[in-house]
Amino acid sequence: MMEKVSRVKRNVNTQSVFHQFLKNIRRDKLAMVGVILLVFFVFVAIFANSLAPHGARDRHYNEARKIRRLEPPSLAHPFGTTDVGRDIFSQVILGTKTALTVGVLAAILVTAVGSVVGIVAGYYGGVVDVIIMRVVDFFYAIPFIPFVIVLAAVTKPSMWNIILAVSMLSWRTVARLVRSQVLSISKRPYIKAGRVAGASDLRLMFKYILPNVVPLILLEMAFMVNWAITAEASIAFLGFGDPNVPSWGQILHIASSTGNARVAWWWVLAPGMAIVLLLMSIFFVARALEEVVDPRLRRR
Amino acid sequence: MFGYVLKRLLIMVLMIVLVSTMIFFLFRVMPGDPTAFLVDPSITPEARAQMLSRYGLDKGLWDQYLIFMKDLARLEFGSSYFYNRPVLQIIGEKLPATLILMFSAMALAYLIGVLFGAWMAWRRGSRLETGGIVFVLFFRSAPTFWVGLMAIILFSAGLGWFPAQGMRTVGTPSGSFAQMFLNWDFLHHLILPSIVAALYFMATPLLVMRNSMLEVLSEDYVEMAHAKGIKPRKVLFRHAARNALLPVVTSGALFIGSAIGGQVLIEVVFSWPGLGREIVTAVTRRDYPLAQACFIIISTTVMVMNLVADLLYAALDPRISYKALKG
Numbered sequence: 001m002m003e004k005v006s007r008v009k010r011n012v013n014t015q016s017v018f019h020q021f022l023k024n025i026r027r028d029k030l031a032m033v034g035v036i037l038l039v040f041f042v043f044v045a046i047f048a049n050s051l052a053p054h055g056a057r058d059r060h061y062n063e064a065r066k067i068r069r070l071e072p073p074s075l076a077h078p079f080g081t082t083d084v085g086r087d088i089f090s091q092v093i094l095g096t097k098t099a100l101t102v103g104v105l106a107a108i109l110v111t112a113v114g115s116v117v118g119i120v121a122g123y124y125g126g127v128v129d130v131i132i133m134r135v136v137d138f139f140y141a142i143p144f145i146p147f148v149i150v151l152a153a154v155t156k157p158s159m160w161n162i163i164l165a166v167s168m169l170s171w172r173t174v175a176r177l178v179r180s181q182v183l184s185i186s187k188r189p190y191i192k193a194g195r196v197a198g199a200s201d202l203r204l205m206f207k208y209i210l211p212n213v214v215p216l217i218l219l220e221m222a223f224m225v226n227w228a229i230t231a232e233a234s235i236a237f238l239g240f241g242d243p244n245v246p247s248w249g250q251i252l253h254i255a256s257s258t259g260n261a262r263v264a265w266w267w268v269l270a271p272g273m274a275i276v277l278l279l280m281s282i283f284f285v286a287r288a289l290e291e292v293v294d295p296r297l298r299r300r
Numbered sequence: 301m302f303g304y305v306l307k308r309l310l311i312m313v314l315m316i317v318l319v320s321t322m323i324f325f326l327f328r329v330m331p332g333d334p335t336a337f338l339v340d341p342s343i344t345p346e347a348r349a350q351m352l353s354r355y356g357l358d359k360g361l362w363d364q365y366l367i368f369m370k371d372l373a374r375l376e377f378g379s380s381y382f383y384n385r386p387v388l389q390i391i392g393e394k395l396p397a398t399l400i401l402m403f404s405a406m407a408l409a410y411l412i413g414v415l416f417g418a419w420m421a422w423r424r425g426s427r428l429e430t431g432g433i434v435f436v437l438f439f440r441s442a443p444t445f446w447v448g449l450m451a452i453i454l455f456s457a458g459l460g461w462f463p464a465q466g467m468r469t470v471g472t473p474s475g476s477f478a479q480m481f482l483n484w485d486f487l488h489h490l491i492l493p494s495i496v497a498a499l500y501f502m503a504t505p506l507l508v509m510r511n512s513m514l515e516v517l518s519e520d521y522v523e524m525a526h527a528k529g530i531k532p533r534k535v536l537f538r539h540a541a542r543n544a545l546l547p548v549v550t551s552g553a554l555f556i557g558s559a560i561g562g563q564v565l566i567e568v569v570f571s572w573p574g575l576g577r578e579i580v581t582a583v584t585r586r587d588y589p590l591a592q593a594c595f596i597i598i599s600t601t602v603m604v605m606n607l608v609a610d611l612l613y614a615a616l617d618p619r620i621s622y623k624a625l626k627g
Contacts, residue, residue: 030430030433030434137311137315138315138318138319140606141315141319141599141602141603141606142319142322142599143560143561143595143598143599143602144560144561145560145561145562145564145565146560146561146564146576146579146594146595146598147595149564149579149580149583150323150326150327150583150591150595151326153583153584154326154327154329226441230443233443233446234443234445234561234565237443237445237565238564238565238568238580239584249443252445252446252449255449256449256569261449261452261453262452262453262456262457262464263453263457265453268446268449268450268453269450271446272442272443272446272449272450275441275442275443275446276438276441276442276446278441279440279441279442280434280437280438280441283437283440283441284437
């Protein structure tokens with residue numbers, strides 16, 4: 001009997017989350033703007049190679065066969081050119097792909113590890129919990145950017161290593177949040193009922209508890225996408241990124257290290273605005289999700 | 301209270317040892333030969349071996365680690381390969397610049413964040429609130445280094461209001477502490493980087509304050525205050541905001557870790573001669589002793605600030621006792 005009740009409850013819960021989320025998006029104008037922008041960015045990222053009019057490293061010459069050095073935005077080059085005549089518009093488009101790849105992959109890795117660790121710690125409690133939380137504390141004591149710089153320098157500069165570096169230090173946040181949620185969920189009567197009915201620990205953790213923390217996990221995932229994109233851009237800006245993969249941070253790194261950032265505003269403005277718009281669109285979508293997770297935030 | 305602090309300090313020492321161990325081994329697996337920077341490649345093999353033994357680089361990894369830990373216990377970080385001076389001396393020079401920039405940015409961020417967050421909760425659902433949210437999310441989304449670059453383009457290169465880099469005009473005396481930090485020239489250099497950093501830091505206190513205010517505003521005593529006919533502004537700041545402040549203080553703890561990352565980027569953009577910029581250049585120069593010492597100092601700072609925030613939490617909220625913190 002209890003088993004049945006709990007199953008019904010679970011299904012309703014998972015369904016209503018999605019429902020509520022869609023309803024929030026329809027009602028919240030900012031969330032709607034976020035969805036549209038996000039779809040746009042994903043589209044650009046997927047078709048980046050065909051959308052970019054030029055290669056990232058192509059040099060462009062004017063009619064007098066001279067390099068188009070540091071030209072402000074024009075029709076031929078909507079975001080202007082760099083000091084060696086490269087098309088910034090194409091670089092920004094190609095960078096979209098890198099940003100979204102790093103963001104999505106790192107976020108999936110981080111939330112997967114963080115959720116499993118959090119559920120295990122919260123479900124078993126006791127010694128397991130204490131040990132896991134000490135490990136989490138250890139990772140909290142490591143300053144993020146300095147560590148990622150060191151790691152990026154230790155390993156060969158590549159996109160995959162940046163994903164790895166970001167993931168290594170970010171799962172702790174998810175683990176901590178999921179754990180505290182699981183702590184309260186595992187005290188609910190239907191968990192006890194499930195245990196009495198003979199459900200195994202694994203079944204209890206992933207069939208009974210997990211569905212209840214899914215909204216929280218999704219929300220954290222959205223924040224982690226942003227976090228990873230910012231981290232990747234920061235590392236590339238500091239010059240520890242992969243020199244062969246065009247990215248927004250790298251564009252800014254070159255603008256700044258060649259000493260042109262102060263004058264060539266178009267060179268700085270375009271990639272930066274791309275980061276801002278992408279992250280804001282994700283924040284707006286996440287806000288609609290946040291209201292599902294925390295009903296107190298709902299509009300009156 | 302005393303027991304709790306002692307226990308926390310012990311854990312902190314253990315954490316420092318663990319973090320230092322991790323960083324030691326990380327630097328040792330780094331590609332690139334540190335001796336290439338130290339020693340002229342054209343030097344004779346004998347002279348090279350002599351240099352290596354002078355820096356202890358000819359010993360095995362385990363021996364190097366033991367020496368490193370022993371030195372750490374004595375707060376002896378060795379000398380920098382690049383500067384050829386004691387690491388501690390270099391850090392001592394860089395640390396004040398970092399701390400001053402960080403604290404002025406944080407003070408600014410918390411002041412704006414708390415006031416603006418309370419105001420946004422108060423104006424919930426209005427157009428102004430939506431505008432406020434877009435404003436805050438803009439600066440939360442914008443990478444600090446990019447805001448810094450844009451600020452330099454606008455206010456230094458464009459309008460010429462503020463210097464674009466460093467913390468003093470070239471040629472001014474730089475001997476004593478007062479000559480370096482206690483003057484208008486330094487303040488003039490401080491304004492732009494600290495505003496840029498504050499814009500980035502601001503989001504956390506602001507959003508936490510807003511959410512906490514929303515919670516407090518639905519409490520009975522706020523309604524009671526309204527019913528008594530107290531002026532709305534007085535209700536906002538005297539009754540509601542005071543009680544909403546608590547989570548803002550504690551959120552500071554978790555946020556310090558990420559704040560230091562932002563600090564590194566700000567220092568690089570503004571060529572601010574602090575610890576953050578030093579760690580970036582030290583890593584690129586493969587200057588192990590300096591880079592690992594910077595890293596250890598930065599993580600220790602994070603841990604100390606976390607502890608302070610926890611203690612502050614207990615001191616501010618009578619509902620939290622040290623016993624509860626232990627659990």
